[in-house]
Amino acid sequence: MLRISVLRLLGRTGAGRVSLLESSGPRHYGSGSQCAYDDARDTRTYFTTPIFYVNAAPHIGHLYSALLADALCRHRRLRVPGTTATRFSTGTDEHGLKIQQAAATAGVAPIELCDRVSAQFQQLFQEAGISSTDFIRTTEARHRVAVQHFWRVLKSRGLLYKGLYEGWYCASDECFLPEAKVTRQPGPSGDSCPVSLESGHPVSWTKEENYIFRLSQFREPLQRWLRSNPQAITPEPFYHTVLQWLEEELPDLSVSRRSSHLHWGIPVPGDDSQTIYVWLDALVNYLTIIGYPNVEFKSWWPTVSHIIGKDILKFHAIYWPALLLGAGLSPPHRIYVHSHWTVCGQKMSKSLGNVVDPRTCLDRYTVDGFRYFLLRQGVPSWDCDYYDEKVVKLLDSELADALGGLLNRCTAKRINPSGTYPAFCTTCFPSEPGLVGPSVRAQAEDYALVSAMATLPKQVADYYDNFQIYKALEAVSSCVRQTNGFVQRHAPWKLNWESPADARWLGTVLHVALECLRVFATLLQPVTPNLADKLLSRLGVSATERGLGELYFLPRFYGHPCPFEGRRLGPETGLLFPRLDQSRAWLVKAHRT
Numbered sequence: 001m002l003r004i005s006v007l008r009l010l011g012r013t014g015a016g017r018v019s020l021l022e023s024s025g026p027r028h029y030g031s032g033s034q035c036a037y038d039d040a041r042d043t044r045t046y047f048t049t050p051i052f053y054v055n056a057a058p059h060i061g062h063l064y065s066a067l068l069a070d071a072l073c074r075h076r077r078l079r080v081p082g083t084t085a086t087r088f089s090t091g092t093d094e095h096g097l098k099i100q101q102a103a104a105t106a107g108v109a110p111i112e113l114c115d116r117v118s119a120q121f122q123q124l125f126q127e128a129g130i131s132s133t134d135f136i137r138t139t140e141a142r143h144r145v146a147v148q149h150f151w152r153v154l155k156s157r158g159l160l161y162k163g164l165y166e167g168w169y170c171a172s173d174e175c176f177l178p179e180a181k182v183t184r185q186p187g188p189s190g191d192s193c194p195v196s197l198e199s200g201h202p203v204s205w206t207k208e209e210n211y212i213f214r215l216s217q218f219r220e221p222l223q224r225w226l227r228s229n230p231q232a233i234t235p236e237p238f239y240h241t242v243l244q245w246l247e248e249e250l251p252d253l254s255v256s257r258r259s260s261h262l263h264w265g266i267p268v269p270g271d272d273s274q275t276i277y278v279w280l281d282a283l284v285n286y287l288t289i290i291g292y293p294n295v296e297f298k299s300w301w302p303t304v305s306h307i308i309g310k311d312i313l314k315f316h317a318i319y320w321p322a323l324l325l326g327a328g329l330s331p332p333h334r335i336y337v338h339s340h341w342t343v344c345g346q347k348m349s350k351s352l353g354n355v356v357d358p359r360t361c362l363d364r365y366t367v368d369g370f371r372y373f374l375l376r377q378g379v380p381s382w383d384c385d386y387y388d389e390k391v392v393k394l395l396d397s398e399l400a401d402a403l404g405g406l407l408n409r410c411t412a413k414r415i416n417p418s419g420t421y422p423a424f425c426t427t428c429f430p431s432e433p434g435l436v437g438p439s440v441r442a443q444a445e446d447y448a449l450v451s452a453m454a455t456l457p458k459q460v461a462d463y464y465d466n467f468q469i470y471k472a473l474e475a476v477s478s479c480v481r482q483t484n485g486f487v488q489r490h491a492p493w494k495l496n497w498e499s500p501a502d503a504r505w506l507g508t509v510l511h512v513a514l515e516c517l518r519v520f521a522t523l524l525q526p527v528t529p530n531l532a533d534k535l536l537s538r539l540g541v542s543a544t545e546r547g548l549g550e551l552y553f554l555p556r557f558y559g560h561p562c563p564f565e566g567r568r569l570g571p572e573t574g575l576l577f578p579r580l581d582q583s584r585a586w587l588v589k590a591h592r593t
């Protein structure tokens with residue numbers, strides 16, 4: 001029997017700033033403005049969220065993980081239409097000591113707790129518009145089959161052996177800790193208790209015979225995989241963190257627990273005295289979803305994008321690829337990592353009583369409002385702070401005032417009495433900047449707007465590829481501001497439809513602004529699907545005209561026909577997004593108390 005020293009925990013992630021991808025500029029400027037995305041059309045893509053622990057109700061951090069995956073997946077679907085091109089999984093992680101203990105504390109059977117909390121996640125995701133195609137629970141029979149098969153493959157390849165494990169174990173984090181990562185803290189009765197240095201969660205000393213995975217054999221293969229795939233882990237600082245971890249010793253990993261200690265899990269095939277380690281169990285969910293061990297799973301693997309929080313990077317970027325390589329499979333295509341939400345400057349925790357309930361937020365700010373807030377303000381490279389006033393301020397200024405205001409300005413009866421997409425006049429706005437003439441009305445800033453708008457879809461696509469959805473939204477928001485500036489500059493309310501010279505220019509101003517709105521709404525679909533639908537319907541854009549592949553901005557400017565010109569706008573359906581500061585009296589109350 002081999003004796004294993006305490007497994008060394010790989011250091012915690014450092015988060016830094018990510019550099020921006022250069023936008024490739026207006027590729028089609030002058031000859032049309034369609035974006036080139038063709039490189040994205042060739043493969044099937046499978047997006048995953050982490051599967052969520054069911055020891056407690058969902059909070060906004062969980063919703064954020066799911067929203068990032070949802071937005072990436074929705075953007076992809078708009079780029080590559082067709083229901084068979086993308087798959088998107090989420091689910092609940094229901095085994096392990098953490099759940100076993102939570103059920104015992106609650107005085108219920110583990111499966112009862114799992115059923116209850118898993119249903120809460122499913123309901124939240126449905127309400128929040130998470131467009132997943134698959135939901136997995138690790139207590140399902142299909143998952144047990146997949147995990148036990150995966151185990152047998154590792155065993156048959158000589159990668160599992162029995163050994164004595166001795167060291168600290170943190171049940172809350174479900175991980176092993178070396179002595180250097182453990183500290184002492186006064187417990188409830190004043191005595192000193194060992195806790196994890198990073199999470200502050202209690203740890204306990206474990207000494208038992210387990211199955212051990214030969215993780216140490218995979219240090220060099222993992223290094224080679226990462227070096228030849230510099231985009232495998234995004235944002236870049238996390239990629240370097242993992243490479244740094246791999247510079248250190250990579251000890252073998254204990255992958256089972258004594259069943260007498262951990263009964264809530266999947267038994268080791270052929271040895272009921274041991275239960276499979278919950279992280280091995282959980283990670284295999286990504287294969288179960290796509291039908292593993294049936295051969296059909298190969299049509300989705302390894303073109304997978306895992307979206308994960310920074311706290312579970314080591315499990316996804318080291319353990320998982322090593323296990324996959326061990327089982328003769330390829331590591332995941334991409335791992336997108338995000339940081340955490342704090343609340344009023346503090347870590348969210350049940351004990352601090354500051355956990356923000358996402359369902360309350362969806363009620364208060366609307367589904368689209370809250371989705372927009374989390375994705376616009378959440379920056380994957382660093383932690384972000386949540387407080388109510390921040391949500392109200394952002395949504396009022398960007399969705400209600402800027403975007404809603406722009407729509408009003410182009411559709412108000414007084415300015416657009418015919419309720420149509422007016423014609424664009426190439427004499428008032430010639431495609432050549434700098435031309436002078438009695439009927440030329442466009443100014444230098446107007447050409448800057450057209451240029452910014454023409455590059456926006458490609459810029460947004462690049463940001464999505466680089467996992468910078470917040471940057472994509474910032475770019476859209478900046479163009480909304482620029483468009484409002486355009487309308488303000490030309491003050492259509494001062495122009496007169498009765499005067500032929502004014503009318504051509506007035507129509508052109510409205511046409512350009514409506515074209516901008518159409519592009520904004522198309523690009524906002526992955527983040528605010530309902531609001532975008534409302535806006536596109538108001539503009540009279542049909543369901544088949546909403547994809548990214550066909551997103552031509554202002555074709556008339558480039559000498560092409562515009563399918564929208566002269567079309568009736570859709571029916572008026574009220575405010576695009578209501579201002580919250582007027583409608584949310586609860587905030588005022590909250591301030592007073």
Ligand code: MSP
Pocket residue numbers: 049050051052053060061062064065093282283285307308309310311312339340341342348
């Ligand atoms: N069950 C494991 C994952 C297994 S995946 C094979 C787990 N579950 S979790 O419920 O604790 O976390 C799920 C996700 O929520 C993780 O990506 C985690 O980073 C994320 N978040 C948990 N707290 C968070 C914040 N405060 N802010 C943002 N995301 C957070 O880990």
